Structure formats: C-alpha cells, structure tokens
Amino acid sequence: MEPFGAWKQAQAMVRVTALASAVFVMLLVGAPGSGERNDYSSVSEAHRGCVEDAVDSIVRDAVRTQKRMAASLLRLHFHDCFVHGCDGSVLLDGNNSEKLAPGNNNSLRGFEVVDALKESITSKCDIQISCADILALAARSAVQSVSASHVTWSVPFGRYDSKSPYSNLTKDLPGTEDTMDIILKKFAAQGISDPKQVIALIGGGHTIGRTHCSFSRRRLYGNLTSISALYSDPQYVTYLRQECPKLQTDEQASAIEIDLDNTSRDSFDLGFFRSLREGRVAIRSDMVIGDPANSPDVRAAVTLCTDDAYAFYNTFASGMEVMGSAHILGREEGEIRTNCRRPNGYSSGGGGGGGQHYAMP
Ligand code: HEM
Ligand SMILES: *[C@@H]1O[C@H](CO)[C@@H](O)[C@H](O)[C@H]1NC(C)=O
Ligand SMILES: *[C@@H]1O[C@H](CO)[C@@H](O)[C@H](O)[C@H]1NC(C)=O
Ligand SMILES: *[C@@H]1O[C@H](CO)[C@@H](O)[C@H](O)[C@H]1NC(C)=O
Numbered sequence: 001m002e003p004f005g006a007w008k009q010a011q012a013m014v015r016v017t018a019l020a021s022a023v024f025v026m027l028l029v030g031a032p033g034s035g036e037r038n039d040y041s042s043v044s045e046a047h048r049g050c051v052e053d054a055v056d057s058i059v060r061d062a063v064r065t066q067k068r069m070a071a072s073l074l075r076l077h078f079h080d081c082f083v084h085g086c087d088g089s090v091l092l093d094g095n096n097s098e099k100l101a102p103g104n105n106n107s108l109r110g111f112e113v114v115d116a117l118k119e120s121i122t123s124k125c126d127i128q129i130s131c132a133d134i135l136a137l138a139a140r141s142a143v144q145s146v147s148a149s150h151v152t153w154s155v156p157f158g159r160y161d162s163k164s165p166y167s168n169l170t171k172d173l174p175g176t177e178d179t180m181d182i183i184l185k186k187f188a189a190q191g192i193s194d195p196k197q198v199i200a201l202i203g204g205g206h207t208i209g210r211t212h213c214s215f216s217r218r219r220l221y222g223n224l225t226s227i228s229a230l231y232s233d234p235q236y237v238t239y240l241r242q243e244c245p246k247l248q249t250d251e252q253a254s255a256i257e258i259d260l261d262n263t264s265r266d267s268f269d270l271g272f273f274r275s276l277r278e279g280r281v282a283i284r285s286d287m288v289i290g291d292p293a294n295s296p297d298v299r300a301a302v303t304l305c306t307d308d309a310y311a312f313y314n315t316f317a318s319g320m321e322v323m324g325s326a327h328i329l330g331r332e333e334g335e336i337r338t339n340c341r342r343p344n345g346y347s348s349g350g351g352g353g354g355g356q357h358y359a360m361p
C-alpha cells in the first residue's frame, strides 16, 4: 500500500495552499517509519465518522458550558505542535512536564476535556486514537463551535504520541517579548513560512480567549519606544493600567484576566484585527504584529485579515493544516498512548519503559 495514503487522501479532499502541499510532501518523504504510520492512519481512518462525532459532541458541550474552553483547546494544540511537533507531549503529567514550564504553567487549560475525549473515543468507537490526533480534532471542533462552523479545515490522522515530555523545547514557543523577526523565524521552524498564515494564526488564536495581567506588564510599563509607532488607544491603555496596576505582586498579576479581543472575546471573527487597528490589544507581541515598521508582506497580511473576513478565515484554516503537520513522529519514535497523561508502559513501580525518561509526581 502506498505510504501515507490516508494523509494524502485527506489532503486531496480539501483546498490546500501550494505551500501547505509542499510542506506535506517534505514530511512524507522525510519522515521515518512511513509504512508503520500508514498502518495507524488507515486503521483510524476507518473509524473517522465515529471519532469525529464523539469529539464534536464533547467539545460542543464543553464550550456551551464555558465559552472560553474553545480558546483553551485551540491553544493546547498550538502549544503541542510548536514543542517537538504535534505529538501530545504537552499532555504528559509530571514534575518535568511541559505543562509546568514557564509560559505554560498556570496558563494552559482544558486537560480534563482531553481526558473525556480520549475516554469517549475509546469506549464509543473501540479504537485508540493518538492524543496528538485528539488535540488536532478538538482544536477544529472548538473553532467550529465559536465560528458558526464557518471556519474549518482538514485533520488527517497519523500523529504518533511522544514517549516523554520536551520541557527543554518550550523555548521554541513564541513569546510576548519576541520581535516580529523572531516570531516569523519560530513559525518558519515549524514549517509555517508564509507571513499571511503566521498573522492569520495569531489573530485567529487571539480573537478568542484571555490573557493574564502578568503577560501585559511589558506592554504597559516596559520601554515601548523600540516599537516605532506608539499607536495605542490612550483610553485602552488607561483601562489596562487600571486592570493591571504596576504595583501588583506576581501572584496578583497572574490572577487577573484580560480579553485578548477587546470587542468580542468569545467569537471567532474580525474582532481581534479591528481591535488591533484601533490600538487595543493587551500583549506586546500582538502590538508588534501591527507595527507600521514591519516588512511590506507582514503589513499586507494584517491589512488582508482586517479587511477580508473570507481571506482571514481561509488563511487561518490553511495555516492550521500546516501547523497540524509539524514534525510528525514516525512509529519507532512514538506510540499511541492509552492515557494521554502518561506514556504507555509507565508503571508506578518504576519498571515501565516510559519510566526511563519520565517521572510522575
Ligand atoms: C506570537 C505568537 C503568540 C504569542 C506570543 C502568544 C502568547 C499568548 C499569551 C501570552 C496568552 C495568554 C496566556 C495567559 O495569560 O495565560 C495567549 C493566549 C492564547 N493564545 Fe496565543 N500567542 C501566540 C500565538 C498564538 C497562536 C498561533 C494561537 C492559535 C492558533 C494562539 C492561541 C491562543 C489562545 C486561544 C489563547 C487564549 C487561551 C485561553 O483563554 O485559555 N496564540 N497567547
Ligand atoms: C508553577 O506555578 C506554581 C504556582 O502555582 C509554582 O509553585 C511552581 O514553582 C511553578 N513551576 C515552575 C516549574 O515554574
Ligand atoms: C530535550 O530532552 C530530550 C528528552 O527529554 C532529549 O532527548 C533531547 O536531547 C533534549 N534536547 C535538547 C536540545 O536538549
Ligand atoms: C528605550 O529604548 C530606546 C530605544 O531602544 C532607548 O534609546 C531608550 O534609552 C530606552 N529608554 C529607557 C528608559 O530604557
């Protein structure tokens, strides 16, 4: 059988940009263990209908109960893919976990929903789907649920799960203090090298969800003259300074939440880009993407996403396809975890195969 048949087939069913196709071809040719991965993806493809229904129903319920959960699930997939590829590494528990690493600690959420997804798929569909695939599906259902299903993309199966966390690689995640240049480099390192997709992904992520005051401090009290335009809306800055006063302790600052989208925090829409145009964004990196001193292609990408909802949604969707294919593991590097929080073979007695790399608290 043709290696990666299922990946190719799923890709063929949807609109993909030339760039996305190119990235996929590179992955297909370059990844080891191709036949083995195909075994997993063709087995899981046979259960696609059941798996997608199970994910959709649980994610919709979770988002109905708490709108923000859509944002939290999208962010989990993003933080999974940027750290050692889309391999479920973000889900592993333990003292050395990615969850506890700076940037993620006290910030990532939605892990209980992922547990419920794993359990539901296993019992209803009688198949083990990798935790990395579950995150990819959950992110898509989440975005559908807050965009009236206007925004969707293709999610092929076949991502193997890692056998250990990679907390040493969380530095690959973009940070709020990064320059535009560094942001572009970090996305390119994950195969996302089209600035339009970078901008659409950031804006799509931040049109929903919240941030803590701790992440807005540099934006408020740091030296902003290095950003060429001080184009913030003074009223918005006043509002942020009230919410996030300078003399807060770290603990206080971590407790207060601000909407990333000043106009419509719970719907996937143009709200973020409209807020950006008005100078009303909470974190420094969001200001940086609107810097008029950025390169023409970055500025064009921001203009496109601000003016054309259809182009923004489509570019976000194609960007999610590229992001969701970042550094997929081959079978000899990965496994299909039965519990998303620990590697297979982990045993509390310490004798398990996973225990070699990994310690549970
Ligand atoms: C330059 C790149 C990015 C930076 C620096 C960044 C940074 C952040 C920060 C600091 C927060 C708030 C965390 C907290 O206060 O606990 C946040 C939240 C969020 N980010 Fe990003 N982000 C970036 C790109 C993205 C992308 C590409 C996506 C998804 C496609 C995304 C999705 C989200 C979502 C959905 C939330 C809200 C999560 C929630 O409310 O639970 N971000 N981001
Ligand atoms: C994570 O946050 C907690 C506070 O909630 C803190 O005690 C702990 O030291 C932090 N962990 C790391 C690894 O920074
Ligand atoms: C990161 O940690 C993994 C194992 O947890 C190790 O195999 C890898 O070499 C480390 N990478 C770096 C860059 O330190
Ligand atoms: C702020 O940054 C500018 C340009 O990088 C520099 O000239 C200035 O001295 C800095 N001001 C402070 C207070 O750090």
Ligand SMILES: *[C@@H]1O[C@H](CO)[C@@H](O)[C@H](O)[C@H]1NC(C)=O
Pocket: 233, 235, 236, 237, 239, 259, 261, 262, 263, 280
């Ligand atoms: C949006 O910004 C204005 C100030 O420009 C502020 O009064 C308002 O509370 C903010 N709303 C949200 C949801 O951030």
Ligand SMILES: *[C@@H]1O[C@H](CO)[C@@H](O)[C@H](O)[C@H]1NC(C)=O
Pocket: 095, 359, 360, 361
């Ligand atoms: C994890 O950290 C806690 C608190 O620092 C410690 O008591 C525990 O022994 C650690 N567990 C492992 C397996 O290292």
